[in-house]
Amino acid sequence: MLNILCCVKQVPDVNQMRMDPETGSLIRAGVPSMLNPQDSNALSAALKIKETYGGQVTVISMGPPAAEAVLRECLAVGADKAVLISDKAFGNADTLATSYTIRSAAETLGHFDLIFCGKETLDGATGQMGAQLAQRFDAAFVSSALLIKELDQDKGSLIVDRELEDGVETLEVRMPVVFTMEKTNYPTRIPNLKGKLAAKKAQISLISSMDIPELDRTRIGDPGSPTKVPRMFPPVLPEPGVILNEGSTQANVAKLLQIIAE
Amino acid sequence: MTNETISKLQQIPGLKVLLGEQIGADYCHDELPDARPYAPEAVCEAESTQQVSQLMKLCSEEGLSVTVRGAGTGRAGASVPVKGGIVLSLKEMNKIISVDEEAMTMTLQPGVLLQDVKAEAESHGLYYPPDPGEKTATIGGNVSTNASGPCAGKYGRSCDYVLDAELVLADGTVTTLSAREDLRQVLGSEGTLAVITRLSLKLVKAPGADVILLLPFADSDTALAAAEKIAQADFAPAVMEYMDGEIVEFSGKVTGNPVFPLEIDGCPVAATLMLSLEAEDEDAVEELMEQFAEYAEELECLDILVGDSISMKREFWAAHDAFHNSMESAVAQVEVNVSVPSLQLSALINYAKSLGEEGGYKVMAYSHVPCGGVHFHGVSDMSKDEFRDRAAAFAKAVRSKCLELGGSATAEYGVGYANIDWFKSSDAEGYQQMLQAKAKLDPRGILNPGKVVEQC
Numbered sequence: 001m002l003n004i005l006c007c008v009k010q011v012p013d014v015n016q017m018r019m020d021p022e023t024g025s026l027i028r029a030g031v032p033s034m035l036n037p038q039d040s041n042a043l044s045a046a047l048k049i050k051e052t053y054g055g056q057v058t059v060i061s062m063g064p065p066a067a068e069a070v071l072r073e074c075l076a077v078g079a080d081k082a083v084l085i086s087d088k089a090f091g092n093a094d095t096l097a098t099s100y101t102i103r104s105a106a107e108t109l110g111h112f113d114l115i116f117c118g119k120e121t122l123d124g125a126t127g128q129m130g131a132q133l134a135q136r137f138d139a140a141f142v143s144s145a146l147l148i149k150e151l152d153q154d155k156g157s158l159i160v161d162r163e164l165e166d167g168v169e170t171l172e173v174r175m176p177v178v179f180t181m182e183k184t185n186y187p188t189r190i191p192n193l194k195g196k197l198a199a200k201k202a203q204i205s206l207i208s209s210m211d212i213p214e215l216d217r218t219r220i221g222d223p224g225s226p227t228k229v230p231r232m233f234p235p236v237l238p239e240p241g242v243i244l245n246e247g248s249t250q251a252n253v254a255k256l257l258q259i260i261a262e
Numbered sequence: 263m264t265n266e267t268i269s270k271l272q273q274i275p276g277l278k279v280l281l282g283e284q285i286g287a288d289y290c291h292d293e294l295p296d297a298r299p300y301a302p303e304a305v306c307e308a309e310s311t312q313q314v315s316q317l318m319k320l321c322s323e324e325g326l327s328v329t330v331r332g333a334g335t336g337r338a339g340a341s342v343p344v345k346g347g348i349v350l351s352l353k354e355m356n357k358i359i360s361v362d363e364e365a366m367t368m369t370l371q372p373g374v375l376l377q378d379v380k381a382e383a384e385s386h387g388l389y390y391p392p393d394p395g396e397k398t399a400t401i402g403g404n405v406s407t408n409a410s411g412p413c414a415g416k417y418g419r420s421c422d423y424v425l426d427a428e429l430v431l432a433d434g435t436v437t438t439l440s441a442r443e444d445l446r447q448v449l450g451s452e453g454t455l456a457v458i459t460r461l462s463l464k465l466v467k468a469p470g471a472d473v474i475l476l477l478p479f480a481d482s483d484t485a486l487a488a489a490e491k492i493a494q495a496d497f498a499p500a501v502m503e504y505m506d507g508e509i510v511e512f513s514g515k516v517t518g519n520p521v522f523p524l525e526i527d528g529c530p531v532a533a534t535l536m537l538s539l540e541a542e543d544e545d546a547v548e549e550l551m552e553q554f555a556e557y558a559e560e561l562e563c564l565d566i567l568v569g570d571s572i573s574m575k576r577e578f579w580a581a582h583d584a585f586h587n588s589m590e591s592a593v594a595q596v597e598v599n600v601s602v603p604s605l606q607l608s609a610l611i612n613y614a615k616s617l618g619e620e621g622g623y624k625v626m627a628y629s630h631v632p633c634g635g636v637h638f639h640g641v642s643d644m645s646k647d648e649f650r651d652r653a654a655a656f657a658k659a660v661r662s663k664c665l666e667l668g669g670s671a672t673a674e675y676g677v678g679y680a681n682i683d684w685f686k687s688s689d690a691e692g693y694q695q696m697l698q699a700k701a702k703l704d705p706r707g708i709l710n711p712g713k714v715v716e717q718c
Contacts, residue, residue, distance in 0.1 A: 032572055034572045035571060073571060076568075184518075187519070187520065188573070188577065190476065190521075190568070190569065190574065191567065192565050192568065193475070193551060193565075194566075196570075197552065245286065248284065251283065251284065
């Protein structure tokens, strides 16, 4: 049976985020959270594989207890099992520490043949997690996967289309594989009411730092994160352009010449 | 227009006067499809009530016609200067003057865009419900056309939110609704009775939480019958949209982002109802959903899909709002917007679809069920010229059927110059009242001539 892992993250609705102009910190209070949109496409791909070839989909997220909400969203559309990695010791992690933590927590759950994640998150937008997870899981990595066309469980391989800037590349990869998914063929799934109500009551497994044997505490959370953010500030935007609308081309040209002369 | 008049216009302090080549093509049309352009002799961009008053006084003295314009997003030609004269643009009168959180009111100029009205209300924890869909329309335009939209069934239309308005009459007199309640008819009169220069709007408390439910059906009659049942129950949906499978499929292909289901467990979806349920908090919404789940067993829907996350709700509305623009990808198309009593929706939709089948083109529909508003889109691969007569015949037949079923043939897009005859036939009493008001308030007929009650 295929064992599929899908990594998801709860992110703030960045459309509603503001920055404190004095401290430069992000004001998260009152900002609603949501499932990272690209993770929902990854989940959709994972579920499609399960529906076509059988298997079990486990969703995993690292975050505060409130992140349970996005895991329940995943259960509502068909994920079989949800795991929350949550512990103060994991706080302030950068991508390096996060990928180590996810790999370490996933090891306690068994072996995974396929691992899916979104291309990037709405908040951090580093786009590093897929590649880092592939390294951690010692797996092949297919970024920007468009379509998983075939899966041969006997051979342990898949045929997959991957989007490039100037075309589409078809790859044959051997499991285990980490994918980051394009939205095109894997739109967000809409939960039904039955699934929603069942997900509300579902059990979510919690993994804390104490639950991971041989966890290297120097590689998690703040101590394990070489990325430091000394300062945050809003980008300085260039002066907005001027649209000349003097009524006619002639008048626009005259105005333009006047601006240049000035 | 004489040079002397132009000179007088230019002497109004602060008024920007555009003439000849300075008048951009945008001032000659609105969004009425396939309409010919009408050029004004001058465009005056006002920034204050005083400028509007001085301009109206001058135009009244000189017998010059004035067509008021906001963002020009209308679809009936109301802001188009069909009789030349002056276009009075209020787009620069775009200040939000104040928001009173306690009294839940907003005072603002007419050129503020609807999207900014909504955002400002939201930033104060309040809500301005009317929403015809086009968020870049001005609030003045919305009030002038009494715009409605999907949530009008529960929340009412734009004019229902006007507490007071500052008005400039045809002779330049400045007054307010609070001073002269008899002028209430100015609201929704499409700029034919007076110029709105300031508005005081009622806001409401934003719903604490909401959820969108999608109910897919195997056939459209069952969907509309279910909508009637839901309307009779106690769920008071803020929105209940009917969307037929064809429009969902067509639009999804155009946008490349098919959101609404076309199939449930192998069964093709012929129509979907989209409901928005509101309550004071998340727990109350959940309880409401559970009650709805029990109730929905008798509705014969194929499933109940839930959009309760921010991203999902945004996706639903984006997909819904894309219906209209996606039609532009058709080689030839016709749009008809009418309303009928909601019980008659099924008859009207089936009739319109049968016209498409007979005429060899595809007819798609979506509807704001509680107020009976329907948007029909007919699309064809024929050339525009080839399709023109069929499109006109379709529009006429649908509107006639709508009147037969007791509806309004002008519905959401208003009257403008495109729908005068239909206004007359669907609401003879309203037409007479407008005629009387016009004779009283604008006896020289300088305000937006050729619209609503007067042929162009």
